[in-house]
Amino acid sequence: FHTLIFAIVHVGLMRLKSIPQILAQGLYDGPGTEDPSVTLFREYLRLKTVHPEPDYDAAIRFLERMAEELGLPMKKVEVCPGRVVAVITWVGSRPELKSVVLNSHTDVVPVYEGHWKYDPFAAVKDADGNIYGRGSQDMKCVTIQYIEAIRRLKAAGKRFPRTIHLTFVPDEEVGGHKGMETFVKLPEFHKLNIGFALDEGLANPTNAYTVFYGERNPWWITVRCPGSPGHGSRFVENTAAEKLRVINSFLEFREKEKHRLNTSECFTLGDVTTVNMTMVKGGVAYNVVPAEMDVSFDLRIPPTVNLQEFEEKIKAWCKVAGEDVTYDFAQKHMDQNFTCTEESDPWWHAFSSTCKAMNMTVKKEIFPAATDSRFIREEGLPAIGFSPMNLTPILLHDHNEYLNEQVFLRGIQVYERLVPALASVPPLSGEE
Numbered sequence: 209f210h211t212l213i214f215a216i217v218h219v220g221l222m223r224l225k226s227i228p229q230i231l232a233q234g235l236y237d238g239p240g241t242e243d244p245s246v247t248l249f250r251e252y253l254r255l256k257t258v259h260p261e262p263d264y265d266a267a268i269r270f271l272e273r274m275a276e277e278l279g280l281p282m283k284k285v286e287v288c289p290g291r292v293v294a295v296i297t298w299v300g301s302r303p304e305l306k307s308v309v310l311n312s313h314t315d316v317v318p319v320y321e322g323h324w325k326y327d328p329f330a331a332v333k334d335a336d337g338n339i340y341g342r343g344s345q346d347m348k349c350v351t352i353q354y355i356e357a358i359r360r361l362k363a364a365g366k367r368f369p370r371t372i373h374l375t376f377v378p379d380e381e382v383g384g385h386k387g388m389e390t391f392v393k394l395p396e397f398h399k400l401n402i403g404f405a406l407d408e409g410l411a412n413p414t415n416a417y418t419v420f421y422g423e424r425n426p427w428w429i430t431v432r433c434p435g436s437p438g439h440g441s442r443f444v445e446n447t448a449a450e451k452l453r454v455i456n457s458f459l460e461f462r463e464k465e466k467h468r469l470n471t472s473e474c475f476t477l478g479d480v481t482t483v484n485m486t487m488v489k490g491g492v493a494y495n496v497v498p499a500e501m502d503v504s505f506d507l508r509i510p511p512t513v514n515l516q517e518f519e520e521k522i523k524a525w526c527k528v529a530g531e532d533v534t535y536d537f538a539q540k541h542m543d544q545n546f547t548c549t550e551e552s553d554p555w556w557h558a559f560s561s562t563c564k565a566m567n568m569t570v571k572k573e574i575f576p577a578a579t580d581s582r583f584i585r586e587e588g589l590p591a592i593g594f595s596p597m598n599l600t601p602i603l604l605h606d607h608n609e610y611l612n613e614q615v616f617l618r619g620i621q622v623y624e625r626l627v628p629a630l631a632s633v634p635p636l637s638g639e640e
């Protein structure tokens with residue numbers, strides 16, 4: 209009991225002591241004491257590549273400077289007006305072999321400024337080494353980790369058989385239409401002769417790292433409920449509002465899936481279907497029964513679900529909701545490819561054996577949301593989603609997104625081992 213009291217008091221005192229300590233240390237920016245890779249990361253976080261009007265010019269200027277520093281050529285591919293994909297290339301000693309792509313997106317999602325402890329575009333580092341900023345996890349960290357790993361490998365005089373392409377892509381956060389979705393259809397993409405790609409993943413709060421070998425399909429659906437209009441004082445028949453009962457079907461299904469996730473230990477978010485009602489529209493005045501009411505849902509469907517059957521289910525829900533209830537899609541991905549994670553696969557073997565050699569615990573999962581990997585996989589190419597952030601809460605798109613500088617620096621070391629392993633995968637059948 210005394211030990212317990214002592215422990216509580218001790219922890220309490222430590223807390224107290226740390227407050228003046230924090231105040232004394234302040235939020236130091238200290239160049240000279242800071243690892244230059246961290247300084248570069250913080251510089252990149254300060255670029256306002258935030259939607260709805262990302263400063264992509266600033267990002268391209270930054271990347272041009274990186275290419276120059278690395279002594280590598282950078283190509284710019286304008287996939288749509290004002291939307292440039294940048295590609296920095298390190299040609300391998302056997303350039304005829306398929307290449308390794310290190311992909312990252314340059315844009316970040318908006319912030320609710322008032323909810324942040326610090327300015328989300330100031331890249332403040334606190335006394336614990338936590339670097340706050342929009343994009344610190346999603347995914348400006350990974351961009352800089354790739355660049356710094358390449359910088360160190362080049363400085364060490366290394367060269368690998370396979371060519372390495374660093375691709376920097378706009379507009380991932382708004383669906384990738386003017387980014388990766390268009391890029392994969394262009395000859396410039398096919399000329400990269402890709403064998404394998406790395407793209408973003410998620411943080412893991414435990415000591416393990418999560419890697420993603422597939423993604424759920426996003427379906428964004430609007431259900432349209434037309435009805436008879438009339439005066440708000442009457443019992444109008446066949447109203448739009450009554451047909452909104454379709455919401456119940458979606459939400460009942462949501463409840464079932466939520467239950468499945470919570471009751472089976474082995475399930476992750478990537479294994480169940482999520483449903484969220486995200487928009488409702490309709491009505492013009494208090495006393496006018498509306499001629500239409502619409503409701504929108506964000507659905508994320510695991511690759512194991514039969515998509516045709518799932519759509520039939522939606523059709524049935526609309527049918528029972530009433531006459532002329534229809535739906536249409538703003539997003540409807542149908543790709544159920546996933547990337548092989550058998551030890552017999554040479555790419556996966558290179559990845560996983562490197563992690564093993566570094567004593568990293570790796571958890572394989574289906575990515576719960578959507579990334580640019582889906583467009584790469586749709587081209588039939590293997591892609592793994594991986595952001596080396598263990599011991600870190602998942603804060604992407606959240607207030608106070610941060611990454612600890614030690615975790616960030618460790619991530620560079622991870623790529624310093626992963627990149628050589630991938631770029632040295634022996635020629636595959638058909639490559640020689």
Ligand SMILES: CSCC[C@H](NC=O)C(=O)O
Nearest residue numbers: 381382383426539577578
């Ligand atoms: C479905 S396109 C939108 C992509 C977006 N990606 C990251 O958050 C997402 O909502 O998953």
Ligand SMILES: [Zn+2]
Nearest residue numbers: 346347380408
């Ligand atoms: Zn992202």
Ligand SMILES: [Zn+2]
Nearest residue numbers: 317346381604
């Ligand atoms: Zn994101």
